[in-house]
Every structure is written in structure tokens, then in C-alpha cells.
Amino acid sequence: MDGIHGKVIIVTGASEGIGRALAIKLSRAGAKLMLAARNLERLQQVADELDGDVGIYACDVSDQAQCKALVAATLEQYGGLDILVNNAGITMWGRLDEMEDLAIYERMMQVNYLGAVYLTHAALPALKASKGSIATVASIAGLTGVPYRTGYAASKHAVIGFFDSLRIELKDDGIDITVICPDFVVTETHKRAIGTDGKPLGATPMQESKLMTAEQCAQLCLHAISHRQRLLITSLRGRLGRWFKLLVPSLIDRIADRAIRNRH
Ligand SMILES: NC(=O)c1ccc[n+]([C@@H]2O[C@H](COP(=O)([O-])OP(=O)(O)OC[C@H]3O[C@@H](n4cnc5c(N)ncnc54)[C@H](OP(=O)(O)O)[C@@H]3O)[C@@H](O)[C@H]2O)c1
DSSP states (O other): TTTTTTOOEEEESSSSSHHHHHHHHHEEEEEEEEESSSSSHHHHHHHHHHOSEEEEEEEOOOHHHHHHHHHHHHHHHHHHEEEEEEOOOOOOOOOOOSSSOOHHHHHHIIIIIIHHHHHHHHHHHHHHHTTTTTEEEOOOOOOTTTTTHHHHHHHHHHHHHHHHHHHHHHTTTTTTEEEEEEOOEEETTHHHOOTTTSSOOOOOOOOOSSSSEHHHHHHHHHHHTTTTEEEESHHHHHHHHHHHHHOOOOHHHHHHHHHHHHHH
């Protein structure tokens, strides 16, 4: 596939969900991959499914030194870097007035926001050399408010603000930035979401039969990344929502409220 074949690509959060599905599609399109997440065993299982060039690296993106080491390992293995996919992320489920422990608010900023900042900073010299691109999996929760996900939405708004600003800084460097905003997708993230007691929910609160699959989401991501697209919003309600938010913001609040109440 044009824009992907032969390219060296780092994908974070590649052991599960959207990152795993995207890694499989990128590999089939001829990319040379460096897959990252904390759990090396699960990464190895993904790598075992792939035929092409693939490396794996244990990395907690909330640790700046580990992000630098991930980029260094990629340069050592492949001699360059063309595309960085910041996908690793965590989420929450609960109203603020019911939260017993606010640690998850800090952790989401560290993983979802600072993780992308650290890795992007470490990757910039190599991306400037290759005139490469950066794709970051944010969320439609980065474009509008979502109840029960206050801290998550805040971290994704931060991500989008960061990359919209960085795009302007890098306009003369030949680096393109793609911001990806999925609507709900069936993945492990909903079971792992931290609840009001500070622990993972263990079971998804979503009606999964009504959600997009990780494979469908990854297919849309693949197209956006290969075309160095500026913004991908995966659902019609997400795309229309941006315009309605300007005209009738209270309508968007009601749609977000209903989406959480109906769990899809
Ligand atoms: N699923 C949805 O409905 C949805 C909707 C919109 C946006 N998104 C976004 O899409 C991205 C992927 O989510 P997903 O739904 O595919 O989630 P997932 O199935 O839970 O997968 C998350 C991935 O991130 C990795 N990860 C978590 N914390 C990490 C850390 N500190 N350092 C490095 N890797 C870490 C996990 O591996 P380890 O645990 O081994 O580290 C795993 O590979 C996230 O940014 C999420 O916010 C998801």
C-alpha cells in the first residue's frame, strides 16, 4: 500500500484492541514495525501472527526514559523512523461526585497525554530526517464532553490541543500530523476502565453488539495514516457533532448523555 509499504512504524498499545488490529493491517501493507506496550508476552503473541519485519519493545509510555529507549531501539533495528502511531491509552467510568480516588485522573494525563508528548519529542529528530508523520489515536471525547468520562475527555482534549499546535510548529519540516477520533469501539478498554472505587470494572458497561469492531476502526485508521490525513472521525454522529456543537451545543450534550445512558 502507498504510504505504508517499506515504512518503519512505531505503534504503541499494540498488544490489544485498536493498536493490535492496526499492527496486523500495517504489517500486511508491508510496514516494518516496532510494536510497544507494557506486556511483552502479549506483544510477542501479536508479533507471532505477523509475517513481515517486526520488533517488540516493552515500554510504559508514561515514562520519558522508556519512550527515548523505544525510539533508540527502533533506530538501532531499522536505521530510521517514518511514522509514529501514538495509540496507547486508558480510560475511566464514573461520575466525578462518586469517585473515591482521583489517582486515575493523574494516570490518564500521564498515559494518554504525556505519553504521546514524550514519545513524539523523542521521535522528532528521526521524523524530521525522514519527513515522516505522526498519527495519534485521540477520541471523539477529545472533541466534546462525555459524562462518566470527565478525566478521559480532558486527557483527550489535551492530546488534540497538543497535536493541533505541534502541526503548526512543524509545517516547514515536512511532518504531517493525523489526529484520529474513534467513536466507541469493542476492545478491552471498557473492561479495564477504572471505576469509582479506583479498580478496573472487569466487565464492559457498553452494549458491544452496537459498537464498531477494532478491525473496522483499524481499517479507517490505515487509510487516514497512509494518506497523511489531518483528522479522522470514525462515526457520522461524531462528524456531524462538530458542526452542531457550534450551532446548538446543548443538543450535543443531550446526544453524549444519551450515548452513555444507552451504552453505545
Ligand atoms: N475502545 C474505544 O471505544 C475507544 C474509543 C475512542 C478512542 N480510543 C482510544 O484508542 C486507543 C486504544 O484503545 P483500545 O480501545 O484499543 O484499548 P485496549 O484494548 O485497552 O488497549 C490498550 C493498549 O494500550 C496499552 N497500554 C496501556 N497503558 C499503557 C502504558 N502506560 N504504556 C504503554 N502501553 C500502554 C495496552 O497494553 P499494556 O497494558 O500491555 O501496556 C494495550 O496494548 C486509546 O488511546 C483509547 O483511548 C478507544
